Amino acid sequence: MSVEQPLDNPAWPDVRRLVAIDAEGGVRPTGISSRSEAVVEPPIDTEGLLRRCMGNVDFAARVLRRFAGQFGGDVDQLRTSLNDTDAGAVARIAHRLKGTSANVSAVRLQAIAKEIEDLAAVEKLSQVSSRIDELLDAWSQLVASMAPSEGQSAFHQLRPNGK
DSSP states (O other): OOOOOOTTOTTSOOGGGGEEEOTTSOEEEOOOOOSOTTOOSOSSOHHHHHHHTTTOHHHHHHHHHHHHHHHHHHHHHHHHHHHTTOHHHHHHHHHHHHHHHHHTTOHHHHHHHHHHHHHHHTTOGGGHHHHHHHHHHHHHHHHHHTOOOTTSOOOGGGSOTTO
């Protein structure tokens, strides 16, 4: 299963939808509204992301695009390493996913990646596959929450195949 890369899609993510800019040019998060009622916590902590990006909305958008561009390859490598029963590689890739998720303040993705890393560290690879499925579900929720408004170009190509 692969996740297509959105690097050439300037509509993803449109971080400007996630923030309000006041008259003095100050930036404050408005939050991400999810299209799914099942999501209690937003997939991205916009306050945290903007803090990490020093309030620079354009930089936040670039960081998110880069994250999106790497996510699919990392998940593919994670699955390959799991199929090869290479616990060390699973732990390293999960650690990388945990870090990149933290960089964009994707709290749920970060937590699931940490679970995968911890399971691999104690060689409980039989439990990793279901966590990868959870990771992909969290990714789908993140993508859905960032979907452009009607009339803007869609970026549905970010969704994992079959999800």
